[in-house]
Amino acid sequence: MSSGAEPARGSGGGWTRRRFVGALAGAVAVTTVPAPVAPRPDPAVASTTPTAPPAPTVGSSPSPAHRTGPRPLFLGTYTSVDGGGTGIGLATYDPTTGRITAAGTITGVDDPSYLALHPDGRTLYAVNEREEGGVTAVRLPKNKVLGTRGTGGAAPCHLSVHPSGRWLLSANYGSGSVAVHPIDASGALGERTDLVTHSSPAPGPGQQGPHAHQFITSPDGGHVLAVDLGTDTVYTYRLDRSKGTLTEVSQAHTRPGAGPRHLTFHPGGRHAYLANEVDNTVAVCAYDPATGRLTPGEAQSTGTGAGTSYPAQILVTSNGAYAYLANRGHNSLTRYAIEADGARLRLLDTVPVGGDFPRQIAFSPDGRLLFAANQKSSTVSVFHVDDKSGDLRSAGDPFASPVAVCALPL
Numbered sequence: 302m303s304s305g306a307e308p309a310r311g312s313g314g315g316w317t318r319r320r321f322v323g324a325l326a327g328a329v330a331v332t333t334v335p336a337p338v339a340p341r342p343d344p345a346v347a348s349t350t351p352t353a354p355p356a357p358t359v360g361s362s363p364s365p366a367h368r369t370g371p372r373p374l375f376l377g378t379y380t381s382v383d384g385g386g387t388g389i390g391l392a393t394y395d396p397t398t399g400r401i402t403a404a405g406t407i408t409g410v411d412d413p414s415y416l417a418l419h420p421d422g423r424t425l426y427a428v429n430e431r432e433e434g435g436v437t438a439v440r441l442p443k444n445k446v447l448g449t450r451g452t453g454g455a456a457p458c459h460l461s462v463h464p465s466g467r468w469l470l471s472a473n474y475g476s477g478s479v480a481v482h483p484i485d486a487s488g489a490l491g492e493r494t495d496l497v498t499h500s501s502p503a504p505g506p507g508q509q510g511p512h513a514h515q516f517i518t519s520p521d522g523g524h525v526l527a528v529d530l531g532t533d534t535v536y537t538y539r540l541d542r543s544k545g546t547l548t549e550v551s552q553a554h555t556r557p558g559a560g561p562r563h564l565t566f567h568p569g570g571r572h573a574y575l576a577n578e579v580d581n582t583v584a585v586c587a588y589d590p591a592t593g594r595l596t597p598g599e600a601q602s603t604g605t606g607a608g609t610s611y612p613a614q615i616l617v618t619s620n621g622a623y624a625y626l627a628n629r630g631h632n633s634l635t636r637y638a639i640e641a642d643g644a645r646l647r648l649l650d651t652v653p654v655g656g657d658f659p660r661q662i663a664f665s666p667d668g669r670l671l672f673a674a675n676q677k678s679s680t681v682s683v684f685h686v687d688d689k690s691g692d693l694r695s696a697g698d699p700f701a702s703p704v705a706v707c708a709l710p711l
Contacts, residue, residue, distance in 0.1 A: 372396050372665070375425060376681070377416050377674070377707025384679065386703040389413045389427060389439065394710060399670050399683035399696030407444045410437050415459050415661070416709040420466045424488030425709075428457040428471060436460055436471050436482060438490050447489040453496040454478040459515045463525070468494075468545055470516040470525055477511025479527045479536075481545045494545030497538070505533040506558040507579070514562045520570040524550065524593035530560045530578060535586075537593040553595035555584065563614045564595075567643035568621040574646065576626060581609040583626060583637075585646055604651045605631035614661055619668050623691035627659040627673060634662070634673065634684075636691055652693050655682040665710045670696065674705040681708045 376390030389407040394400065413427035422441070429435035429449060434457035438447040454473025461470050462484070469482040469490060478498040483491035499511035512531035518540075519526060525547070527536045533555045538547040555561050560579025566588070567573065573586045575597060582600035589596075603612055603626055610630035617624045621643060626635040633651040640647055656675025663672050664686070671693065673682040680699035687694070702708075 369396070371402070373711040374401060375416050375709040376702050376705060377413050377427065377709070378702070378704045379412050379414060379430070379706065381412055381431070382704060384704055389416065389425070390702055391444070392700070394670070394683070396665060396667065396670065399685060401681060401683065401700035407439055407446070409446045410439070413437065414706045416707050417460050417462055418709065418711065419462050419484070419488055420464060422711070426460055426462065426469055428460050430456050430458055432456070432475070434473050434475070436469060436490060438488055440488055447487065450482055450490045450493060452480045453493055454480065461517050463518050463540065464522050465542060467542065468540065470518070472513035472516040472527060474512050474514055477513050477529060477531055479513050479516045479547070481540070481547065483545055495547050497547050499527070499529050499532050499534070499536065502532050502534060502554070504531050505560070515564060517564065519588065519590065519593065520566050521590040523590060526564060526595065528561050528564050528575070530562055533557055533559050533561060535561060535564060535575070535595050537595060539593065551592065551594045553586065553597055555597050556600060559600065562612065565615045565617050565624070567617055567639065568619060569643045572643035574615050574617065574624055576612040576615045578612055579609060581605065581612060583612065583615065583646065585644060601646060602648060603628055604635045604648050605633065613659060616662055616664060616671070618686070618688070618691070620688065625662065625671065627654070627662045629658045629660065632657055632659065634659070634693060636693065638691065649691070655695060656680045656699050660706045661708065663708055663710060670710065672708040672710055674708040675699065676704060676706050679703050679705055681705050
C-alpha cells in the first residue's frame with residue numbers, strides 16, 4: 302500500500318490511512334471577539350469535566366523571552382488503537398532544560414490527534430480523528446471539556462484558529478473537505494457555518510479521492526489555505542469574517558503525485574514551504590498577499606535518500622533563517638538554511654530524531670526548544686535550537702507518551 306493510498310476504513314475511530322501508514326512504514330496574544338453565532342448544546346456529545354489535575358495557568362503568562370518555571374505541554378494521541386492514550390495528555394516542560402514531566406490526562410476527548418490553541422491562550426481545540434469527525438473545545442486552565450461539534454467529514458487531521466479568534470478551521474482527511482466553526486466568547490464552538498469538499502481537480506496518481514491535510518490562515522490574515530494531498534493542490538479561500546463562509550479564489554498545483562501535506566509561511570509573508578509526503582520533496586512557494594495566489598517552485602531534496610520518507614511537517618524559525626522538516630520513514634529532522642529573503646532553501650544536514658516516525662514537530666513559544674512527537678515509539682523528543690547556527694542539540698532522553706502524534710508546548 303503506497304503512502305498515497307485511500308484510507309483504510311473502520312467502525313468508530315477505525316484505522317485511517319494516516320494511522321495505517323504509521324504502522325506500515327517501520328514494520329501573539331489577540332483580543333477575543335465573540336462569534337456571531339452562539340453555540341448550542343450538541344445532544345450527540347455530552348460535555349464532560351475531566352478529573353485530571355489542571356495544567357499550569359495559561360493566558361496571562363509573560364512574554365516568551367521572560368518565561369521561567371514549568372510550562373504546559375499538551376499531547377495528542379489516538380484513543381481507539383492498541384497502546385493509545387485515554388485523552389489529551391498533560392505534561393509540563395522546563396523551558397531551560399527541555400525536561401518533560403507528566404501531569405495527567407484530559408479525558409472525554411476521542412482520538413485527539415491534532416491540537417491548537419486559541420490566540421488568547423484560554424481554550425484548547427482538538428480534532429476527533431474518527432469516521433464521523435469532530436472538533437472539541439477545552440477551557441483552560443481547569444481543563445473543562447466544553448463540547449464537540451461535527452466537522453461534516455471523516456478523519457479530521459488538522460485544525461487552526463483564525464487570528465481573530467472567531468473561527469475554527471479544520472481539515473477532513475478522509476473525505477477531502479474543510480470546515481468552519483464559530484467560536485463564542487467562552488471559547489466554545491457553534492454549529493458549522495461552512496463545509497467545502499475538494500471536487501476539482503481530479504485525484505492525483507495513486508489517489509482515490511481528495512484528502513485535505515491542513516487548513517491555515519495566511520500571515521496577512523486575508524486568506525485561508527487548504528493543503529490537499531489527494532488532489533496535489535493547495536486551495537486558497539477568502540473567509541467571510543461575519544458569516545464564516547468560504548469563497549475559493551485560486552488553486553496551486555504541485556507536480557502530479559507529490560502528495561502535499563503541510564505548508565509553513567516565512568515570517569516575511571511572501572514565501573512558504575510545502576512538504577510533499579508522497580514524492581519525498583519540499584518546495585519553496587511564492588505567495589501574493591493581494592490575491593492569495595500561491596505558486597510552488599521546483600521540488601527539492603529532503604536529504605533522506607531514495608524512496609519516500611513520508612515528510613510530515615516543516616517549521617520555520619521566527620527570524621526566518623532556518624527551516625526544519627520531520628521525516629517519518631528516515632526518523633530524522635532535515636535542517637535547511639533560508640536564503641534570499643525566504644525565496645531559497647539550502648539543505649544543510651539531517652539530524653536523528655531519537656524516536657520512531659516523527660509525526661509532528663513544534664517550537665516552544667520562545668523558539669529555543671523543538672519538540673518532535675514520535676508516533677511509533679510513543680515518545681516525544683526535545684532539542685535545543687541554536688538561534689545563530691540553527692544547530693539542534695538533544696535535550697536528553699525522549700519522554701514516553703502513548704502513541705504520540707502531536708506535542709503542543711505553551
